[in-house]
Amino acid sequence: MNTKLTLTLEKEVIEKAKEFAARQGQSLSSLVENYFKLLTFEKKEDPKKKNRKPLPESFLKLKGCLKHEGEFDYKEELTKALEEKYGL
Numbered sequence: 001m002n003t004k005l006t007l008t009l010e011k012e013v014i015e016k017a018k019e020f021a022a023r024q025g026q027s028l029s030s031l032v033e034n035y036f037k038l039l040t041f042e043k044k045e046d047p048k049k050k051n052r053k054p055l056p057e058s059f060l061k062l063k064g065c066l067k068h069e070g071e072f073d074y075k076e077e078l079t080k081a082l083e084e085k086y087g088l
Contacts, residue, residue, distance in 0.1 A: 007032075 009017075014028075021031040 005032075 021028045
């Protein structure tokens, strides 16, 4: 059920928001509604992650340290490594 809401904002902010909404192909009302939904979204706790410990800081520092050239399909590389390891 939709309910009317009155907001008091600076005129310039309203004009810019209307222009933005138009560029996005949506109404100002839907833009505001989606923003409120985003603000109030409550992420559900994944029961699988509940008992997980956070990764060590030393591990997190490794992010981005590996470089590769061109296309890289990790699933394909993993399959090759497992085939090689287990002689499949």
